Amino acid sequence: MSEQPWTIESIRDALGNPALAQRFLGEINRAPAHELLQVFAKWERIAKDTMGAVQRGREMAAAEARGEDPTVDWDDATDRVLADADRIRSRGAA
Numbered sequence: 320m321s322e323q324p325w326t327i328e329s330i331r332d333a334l335g336n337p338a339l340a341q342r343f344l345g346e347i348n349r350a351p352a353h354e355l356l357q358v359f360a361k362w363e364r365i366a367k368d369t370m371g372a373v374q375r376g377r378e379m380a381a382a383e384a385r386g387e388d389p390t391v392d393w394d395d396a397t398d399r400v401l402a403d404a405d406r407i408r409s410r411g412a413a
Contacts, residue, residue: 325363333366335373 334340350358379389
């Protein structure tokens with residue numbers, strides 16, 4: 320999709336999920352003229368992120384099918400997440 324400009328139709332198709340596509344169409348159809356570009360850009364980003372996630376999933380499935388561990392290069396973020404949670408709790412957040 321990177322070589323072709325995004326359209327309402329291509330965004331709808333890239334979203335994949337019918338409910339999500341319907342939500343996009345509803346938002347783009349109800350947007351006032353001065354907000355159309357902002358709404359379009361928001362959904363273009365969501366479509367790109369969705370397509371990227373699908374591609375990563377396919378690559379992981381292919382790696383797994385070859386007997387490889389697709390998570391071998393992943394960083395374990397557990398310690399960072401726990402430290403962030405402790406820091407947030409220490410500030411009194413619920």
